[in-house]
Amino acid sequence: MSIIKRNEIFPGLSFFDDVFSRDLWNWGMTNNSSTNTTIPLVNIKEDNDNFLVEMAAPGMEKNDFKVELDGNLLTITSEKQNENEVKEGERYSRREFSYQSFQRSFQLPKEVVDADKIEAKYENGVLRLLIPKKEEAKPRPPKMIQIH
Secondary structure (H helix, E strand, O other), rough: OOOOOOOOOOOOOOOHHHHHHOOOHHEEEEEEOOOOOOOOEEEEEEEEOEEEEEEEEEOOHHHHHEEEOOOOOOEEEEEEEEEEOOOOOOOOOOOOEEEEOOOOOOEEEOOOHHHHOOOEEOOOOEEEEEEOOHHOOOOOOOOOOOOO
């Protein structure tokens, strides 16, 4: 028999607990920053030889990104500002600024990454970073040891 912990206001009616435990003013905004801009989501995949970081950032250009590795801290930042030129004599009653920025940082395992061989590519709205591991950090197959 297992013990299940429940945080219900009314036993058997988990709907109420679900509704009252949510932040109603931030409904559906879990991927937004404090400036209400979307923070791109990432996938990080690891195999024996590499880490692969994929960041979904449609509408950007490769020059909009800055990727930095400081020790074992990988930081991806972007800042993009769209300026629409206003022509002389042109008036507007409403003009909304278009500004996006974000910063995502990831701690990579110490002494594992071969920083000189990192490759970055932005294509079809996805930034991909291929981060190779150092030879000494790669798993080695079992080795048979002779008994003398």
